[in-house]
Amino acid sequence: MDLSIPYAKELNIASLVVQRATLLTKKVLEAVDKGALDKHDSTPVTIADFAAQALIISALHQAFPDDKFVGEESAQSLRNDPELLERVWSLVSTTRLDDPQIESLLAAPETRDEMLDLIDLGGNGDGGRNGRIWVLDPVDGTATFMNGQQYAVCLALVEDGQQKLGVLGCPNLNLEKGQILEDVVDKDGYGLMLSAIAGHGATIRPMGRGALLPAKPLEKLPSVSSTSDLRFVDCLTANSSDNEKHQQVITRLGAPWPPTTDLWSAQMRYIAIAVGGCNAMIKIPRRKSYRSNLWDHAGGMLIVEEIGAKITDLDGASVDCGLGRTIAGCYGMVVAPESIHGKLLEAVQQYLREVDC
Known part of the structure; x- marks a missing residue:
């Protein structure tokens, strides 16, 4: 040690x-x-x-x-x-x-x-x-x-x-x-x-x-310049996420749908990004009031950040782990290699503006 x-x-x-x-x-x-x-x-x-x-x-x-x-x-x-x-x-x-x-x-x-x-x-x-x-x-x-x-x-x-x-x-x-x-x-x-x-x-x-x-x-995440090179991990049976919206965003980007990796465990989705087969994740909650439990993300987030991922909420703010038993200030999530995170976030925000009009 x-x-x-x-x-x-x-x-x-x-x-x-x-x-x-x-x-x-x-x-x-x-x-x-x-x-x-x-x-x-x-x-x-x-x-x-x-x-x-x-x-x-x-x-x-x-x-x-x-x-x-x-x-x-x-x-x-x-x-x-x-x-x-x-x-x-x-x-x-x-x-x-x-x-x-x-x-x-x-x-x-x-x-x-x-x-x-x-x-x-x-x-x-x-x-x-x-x-x-x-x-x-x-x-x-x-x-x-x-x-x-x-x-x-x-x-x-x-x-x-x-x-x-x-x-x-x-x-x-x-x-x-x-x-x-x-x-x-x-x-x-x-x-x-x-x-x-x-x-x-x-x-x-x-x-x-x-x-x-x-x-x-662990190897660093390869740099990505085109959104069509994103490979997503998701959970198609999750009740908290709006997978219809996920599909709309991801197919607009030219990335594969259904997702490359489909996992039930929230923390295993971070592990999937860390070990290969996928390099991105989005979470658009079904309810505006939804907030994730801190234990479903803490630790896994750090692992993928340490290999080159950027993580924000849907407004582009960093995730705050100091707000109690939930990540209370974080509505939704965007996870991707730092090189492409901005484009992915912009695509999610543009889609949400359209559907909210």
Whole structure:
């Protein structure tokens, strides 16, 4: 670990806690495959969400006791459901990395009550512009997680409203096709992890069961001069986005539609841009009032920015991560290589002016 790089200790701990949490989610999926859990109800993903959040926050809270948290889950439903509580506790208390020396760097809850309180550190976190805040989504892509498709364990460090670090563990990520496909998964290993430190680039590494495996730098996004060379990632089944408007904008640009890559998980769409097969994304919400959750974007945004993408809202403003549990000031989104972002943003704005007339 190169301690001369800012946030090097944070990156090391964050990468280890994400790797441990991905092993936990894999255990849940194995239980589904063996019939121990019913994939047709919400129990498996609920257990994975709570248990992963507890393990992540436990280790970070010990390592950085003054830091705060924003997480998707709160523990009230576990307090109200003793059976669910026991299932989550069983998973939290037994999931460890195989390397004892590495595992010793990571705290884990010692009691059920401690586990509940740790989960609530995230679920009750308000976010904001002051100080250091860890933002986490234990399982981003719950529907595809249940289907054994693509999902991510997501963690970001936001300091004074700015992303400083992002780590995304993608347990099913398999790049043998040169891009991400929902059903092309890593059946033999533990997937891939992508990470970034602000101003210091982004990396990718395979995940394992113990010490971190070697990482290599992610390549920069190629420069794009023509909008017809844009290749979009989208989610055609998303309820929050207006895909009819997406289609109108993208076909006007001369780019392919349907999108080159179609993924349910919001964070996996950033990963798709980072690893190839696509290089752009737009989000035109169906409702003017819609705002995304912070944990659906923090970390993934940083990774693609570090390889040369520019991200703004539909007005061209940068995304503010210091406004609470949502990206409250951000209506919609445009993501593209910096060389072409302005043209793409202009095309989106022109189309929206026409349809709003």
